[in-house]
Amino acid sequence: MKxxxxxxxxxxxxxxxxxxxxxxxxTQSELESVKGLGPSKAKAIIAYREKNGNFKSIExxxxxxxxxxxxxxxxxxxxxxxxxxxxxxxxxxxxKK
Numbered sequence: 001m002k003x004x005x006x007x008x009x010x011x012x013x014x015x016x017x018x019x020x021x022x023x024x025x026x027t028q029s030e031l032e033s034v035k036g037l038g039p040s041k042a043k044a045i046i047a048y049r050e051k052n053g054n055f056k057s058i059e060x061x062x063x064x065x066x067x068x069x070x071x072x073x074x075x076x077x078x079x080x081x082x083x084x085x086x087x088x089x090x091x092x093x094x095x096k097k
Contacts, residue, residue, distance in 0.1 A: 020080035023061070024054040034078045041066050055081045 021034050023045055031042035041064075048064045049055065058079055061067040 020078060022080050022082065023058075024049065024081055034075065036071065036075055036078070057081055 021030050023031070026045075028039070028042045028046060031037050031045055032039060037045075044064050044066050045061070052063075055061070058072060058076055058081055060081075061072050061075075061079075062069065
């Protein structure tokens with residue numbers, strides 16, 4: 001029974017490790033939990049967010065000191081803006097009413 005409980009607890013933590021971190025709501029600690037984001041980049045994200053409001057897309061990280069297209073590409077699967085993982089989804093112009 002103890003072994004089963006340990007397995008279930010491990011699975012819960014593993015599931016949360018796979019969840020993307022929302023850069024619009026994440027704390028510094030949550031941002032630092034992402035591989036590739038240290039304290040200075042986490043602080044820079046929060047400072048930019050506080051000054052400019054919520055990010056509209058992951059690509060907007062290009063405006064944050066310490067980020068470039070290469071680092072954004074590496075972080076894309078680990079970060080999210082709101083409920084979407086990236087701004088790659090675009091509305092089909094033919095579906096507007």
